[in-house]
Structure formats: C-alpha cells, structure tokens
Amino acid sequence: MRFLRAISLLLTVAVIAAVGFLMIGWRSEIPPDDRAASTPYPPDLVTKGAQLAAVGNCIACHTKPGQEAFAGGLPIPTPFGTLYSTNITPDPETGIGRWSEAAFVRAMREGVDRQGNHLYPAFPYDHFTWVTDEDNKALYAFLMTRKPVKASAPENDLKFPLQFRPLLVGWNMLFFREGVMQPDPSQSEEWNRGRYLAEGLGHCGACHTPRNAFGAEDRNHHFAGGEAEGWQAYAINADSKSPVPWTVDSIAFYLRNGWHELHGVSRGPMAEVTGNLGLLPDSDIRAIATYIASVMGEPSPERKERGEQLLRSFGKGGADITTASLDENKASADLAGHPGAAIYGAACATCHESGRAQPFGGLHFTLSTAVNSANPQNIINVTLFGLPPADGQLSAIMPAFGNTLNDQQVADLVGYLRERFSDQPAWSGLTDLVAKTRSGEHPVTVLPSDGIERAPKNVGAKEQK
C-alpha cells in the first residue's frame, strides 16, 4: 500500500510538473492578418530591410538551389535529423502572408510561429532575439514585399521524440535568453553597433562557436571555432590560428571583399556571408570588425613577433615571396622524400608560390589558417572540389583535384602541407577523412567566392533591393 501511495504521489508530481512546464511554454495563436501582404510599405524601409536580411543571411537557409528566393524547403542536416526551412514569402497559404508584424516579431524574438508552435533553433532565434523592434519592422516590410511563392516545405525528419515541439520549452529554459541587446556603456558606439550586428542578426556564433550535446552554443567557448555545412568555421577569438594575426583593418577588408592579401579568400558558407555583407555600408562593416578584433584581443607577444617576421619575409601582400625566404621558414630539403612533396611541386606550387596577388593567386601556405588549424577539413574540401568560378565576374578560381588525385595522394599532400608550412603536430586519420569527404559521407557545400551559386535563380541578396 505504502508503495502504491508513493508511486501515485510521484505520478501526481510528474503530471503537475509536466503541466506547469507546458503552461510556461504555451504560446497562443496570433490572429491572421489578411491585409499584411497587400499593405504598402515605404521604399526606404524596404531597402533597409534588404540590408538587414543580408546580414541575417535569411536567403541562404530559406532558398533551395535553383528555386525561388525565400520559398524555403532547403534541407538543413543536424545531428538530430533533417529540418526543412519554411516558406517566408508573403504567400497567404504556404508562406507568411497572413502574419501580422507582431507575429513576425514574436518569431524573431522568441522562436514561436504565428500559430503558437515553438520553432527549432536551427532558425537562429537565439541570436535574432537581439534585433530591435525598429529593425524587425524593416525586415518585415522587406519580406512582405517579396514575390509570393506557393511552396510547402517537406515534413521534418527528426529522431524520436524530437518531432514533439513542446520539448523545445525545455531547451529554451536551459539555453535561451530572450531579449534585445543591452549596450555596454563602457564601450564605444561603434563597438556596440558591431556587437549588435555580429551577435544578433549576423549570428556569427552559429557557425563559429562549438555546440554542446543539445545543439546549443557553448557559451564558455564563444567563437572558439565550429562547423558549418561540412567546413570548419575557424576560431575567431584569442584561439585564432591565423599565422598573421587579424586586425580591425584586415577583418574589415575581408568582410567587405571576401578575401585579404594575407589570409586568402572566404570559402564555403563564409563566401555566402561575405557575399551578403556586400549590401552593408562601410561603417557597419567597420563596426563588426572592431567588435570581432576586440573579441580576438591583442595577440601574445610571441604571436605578434611571428606575424611580423612573416610579414618581413613575405613583403606586404605576399607578392615578393622567394624560395629563399621559404627555406628560411622550413628546411624544405628535409622533406624532399615526403610522398606529398612531388605532388605539391607538380600540382600546387605553380599557383601557390607564384607570387601572384590575392585573390587570383593561391595564398602562400605559410599564411594559411587552414594549414595551421587543428582540423584539416577545409584543405581537403578545397583540394577535392576546387573553387568554382563565380558567374559573370572575375573571381578566384582553383581547379578541383578530386579526379586527378586518389585518396592516398590527397592525404599525403595534405600531410606534407602541414609539415612543411606549419609548426603544428601532424594530422592523423587523413586518408579516412579524404575518403568520407569524397564519397559524400561527410557532405560539403561548395560555392564560388561570391557565395551566390547556391541559388542561381535568385542570385542572392545582392539583387534583392
């Protein structure tokens, strides 16, 4: 009897807890607004919204390659299964054409849809919660003036029991802090603007911060390096492995142009980010760079000295690299017998030691963050798949070597680059990693340097004005 009573007590407590939990997380439906999509919006508000949407990279996740912009349906693989982005065009049936501004703001700020369902954090509302009402108004005006497209996303394919959205209430309790950014009065206006853009709409941390077992960003390792679409998003904090330390100027240049003479071109998903940031005024780019540089902090005296030494041996721009200055860096003769040396000499050196200026010449690998990082994935990606040309413009191009080199050869080559051009320990498991990348077991998104090939029909936010 006593046992039964204890059980029923326990059950009662569990039910009360569950009901309480659901009540805390319960959100009501916001009534449909049938006039939302036909209301006129001021053109300057729409233009501002276009810029903000570019910072938020909305088009990248909400567009399938070759399909209509913002119509959703792009599969987003996660460790918990595959999610599909939704249609955010103003189509009344399948898009957000009946969402009032209040419903849109709630989605951005709380991660809840118009009907009151919790959204999965693959939609980065944990960052978008920082966006001000004023900026949300502009974003809303921009989306409501897009072309309505009838398209429904496929059902999400998530591991049991994750299709049950109320579970997200628990995730939110643990990991989500709702609220607009509070400026830090001890910092400059520019720094605060940069923080607002980078941590809020720009959601840099969604790729650059590692995630925990629940898929939430690990706050203790902010910007310490993460993963995105099969690429390593390098550390952009004090752990940065860039041989020449980044500065406000170099970050601003890289974000503005998608390349930097001492750092090479932005590739993979970062190409999309820098492509989209093209819409922002210089002052905003500068603000982001100011904030990111402050997160990186002053490099240690040793790193700074090493960077300056590199600058001296390369000459600014890496254009006057000589074999002599190379040999100073590493006794390359010691590596002459390395199985990767001959491949490098025959296939890579002509472009990567040509001294041709960035972004059209290959970066000298002594300057490469990729070669100096703990994970070789990005070099493998570039070697196998190359850098495809950007349509209709002059761009950095590199041939793909996937068809000419076998897995062992790529592994030897990558191992050689590491040994020759960095002072970091050798990578292990290379052949296996190359094989998985080639076979698609480790899927990789390959984009040209402007990042807009992914949705050719829409050509990115640049033309969404």
Ligand code: HEC
């Ligand atoms: C990293 C990918 C990603 C980015 C970037 C992104 N979204 Fe989404 N978004 C999603 C996914 C995935 C969903 C669906 C989530 C779900 O099913 O719970 C979604 C859902 C939404 C919804 C809810 C729509 C509905 O019908 O329920 C809105 C509104 C939205 N996004 C707006 C935006 C805006 C505006 C931006 C840019 C500022 C943006 N998203 C950027 C992935 C993204």
Ligand code: HEC
């Ligand atoms: C969708 C994922 C994604 C987002 C969002 C993103 N990045 Fe990146 N970022 C990457 C990847 C992947 C790389 C590596 C690219 C490469 O190999 O060229 C990268 C590289 C970089 C680099 C070069 C680092 C180095 O040492 O070479 C900088 C700087 C950078 N990102 C800054 C930012 C900033 C600032 C933001 C926010 C405005 C941002 N990123 C948002 C994925 C992302």
Ligand code: HEC
């Ligand atoms: C026809 C010229 C050409 C050849 C040949 C070539 N590359 Fe490249 N490579 C480029 C250009 C241009 C870039 C873009 C500029 C940059 O970021 O270095 C690039 C970029 C790269 C990058 C990214 C730079 C970084 O940050 O580390 C890697 C890695 C790379 N190449 C590896 C290789 C390897 C390995 C080979 C030989 C198998 C090779 N490349 C052969 C032209 C070339």
